[in-house]
Amino acid sequence: MAVEFKDYYKTLGVDRKADGKTIKSAFRRLARKYHPDVAKGKDSTDRFKEINEAYEVLSDPEKRQRYDTLGPDWQRYAQAGPGARPGAGGPGGFHVEYGDAGDFSDFFRTIFGDLGARMGGRGGRGGIEDLFGRETRGGRMRGQDVQGHVEISLEDAFTGARKSLNLQSDEPCATCQGAGNVKGKPCATCGGTGWQRATRTVDVKIPAGVKTGQRVRVGGEGGGAAGARGDLYLAVTVSSHPLFERKGDDLHLELPITAPEAALGASVEVPTLRGKVSMKVPPGTSSGRTFRLPGYGTPRLKGGGAGDELVRVKIVMPSDLQATEQDLYAKLKAARADNPRAYLG
Numbered sequence: 001m002a003v004e005f006k007d008y009y010k011t012l013g014v015d016r017k018a019d020g021k022t023i024k025s026a027f028r029r030l031a032r033k034y035h036p037d038v039a040k041g042k043d044s045t046d047r048f049k050e051i052n053e054a055y056e057v058l059s060d061p062e063k064r065q066r067y068d069t070l071g072p073d074w075q076r077y078a079q080a081g082p083g084a085r086p087g088a089g090g091p092g093g094f095h096v097e098y099g100d101a102g103d104f105s106d107f108f109r110t111i112f113g114d115l116g117a118r119m120g121g122r123g124g125r126g127g128i129e130d131l132f133g134r135e136t137r138g139g140r141m142r143g144q145d146v147q148g149h150v151e152i153s154l155e156d157a158f159t160g161a162r163k164s165l166n167l168q169s170d171e172p173c174a175t176c177q178g179a180g181n182v183k184g185k186p187c188a189t190c191g192g193t194g195w196q197r198a199t200r201t202v203d204v205k206i207p208a209g210v211k212t213g214q215r216v217r218v219g220g221e222g223g224g225a226a227g228a229r230g231d232l233y234l235a236v237t238v239s240s241h242p243l244f245e246r247k248g249d250d251l252h253l254e255l256p257i258t259a260p261e262a263a264l265g266a267s268v269e270v271p272t273l274r275g276k277v278s279m280k281v282p283p284g285t286s287s288g289r290t291f292r293l294p295g296y297g298t299p300r301l302k303g304g305g306a307g308d309e310l311v312r313v314k315i316v317m318p319s320d321l322q323a324t325e326q327d328l329y330a331k332l333k334a335a336r337a338d339n340p341r342a343y344l345g
Contacts, residue, residue: 008054143230144223160208209299249307
């Protein structure tokens with residue numbers, strides 16, 4: 001499938017001559033606007049990914065220079081120029097089979113897939129900025145860092161979870177150890193490429209309290225290389241819940257109560273992610289009043305503790321009042337006949 005050229009300058013809304021400070025400012029403004037914790041919906045999530053991808057390139061001088069040099073002609077260069085790779089993913093290519101596969105576009109992978117080989121000599125770990133590249137670590141060639149996607153339930157985000165992911169990647173050939181030849185002749189096993197397609201299962205620990213838009217690092221589970229594997233980075237999406245709405249570390253819940261419970265007060269059962277708890281509704285409670293259950297929100301990733309659960313009560317009237325109930329409401333209305341709306345305040 002052909003991959004369209006992406007105008008990263010247009011994505012961030014900056015001029016092609018914009019300096020680093022302008023690019024960073026534009027990224028922060030757009031990231032705040034489209035962050036999944038703020039903006040809802042798939043369109044906003046996709047937009048947030050595009051903004052991150054554009055910033056990954058334009059904030060790095062070397063990647064930006066390569067992007068500016070290639071321009072819309074990038075695909076022809078990728079097919080014929082230095083670093084061209086055989087196969088759909090190329091040596092060290094990676095595919096995550098869990099929900100939506102991959103987080104960064106094929107365009108990003110194709111242009112910058114071999115950039116890290118030239119960046120490895122800088123020393124240090126490299127990290128996210130060297131994503132999809134390679135680096136040397138103690139003189140050993142390091143495999144590619146890879147980013148994928150994982151979707152979890154709100155319950156998993158609350159308690160933490162372990163997920164098994166099936167990963168397909170190009171690994172160094174077991175026969176020629178990635179050299180592509182055996183005793184001067186092309187390796188028959190890999191056809192001289194030095195790589196073989198392989199599938200493996202990776203066990204991933206998802207920490208309690210993780211939010212949509214955050215990433216989980218799995219050390220040593222990225223792309224293969226002759227020396228050491230790169231790391232796997234999983235962008236997390238926490239799926240919506242039928243009862244709870246998450247805002248930061250707090251959980252929001254709308255709880256139906258009856259008119260008598262609101263008028264006379266009651267002890268009602270409230271669902272939480274720890275199980276049901278009892279909550280007192282004082283007499284004279286109005287619909288829309290919010291009660292706080294401290295510590296019943298999601299765990300905090302940093303600093304310990306947890307958020308709160310905020311319970312907003314909603315008075316629900318039955319649609320099939322019996323004759324006796326209608327008589328009681330008629331008497332209640334008559335009791336305030338002199339000022340029927342006085343209870344509204």
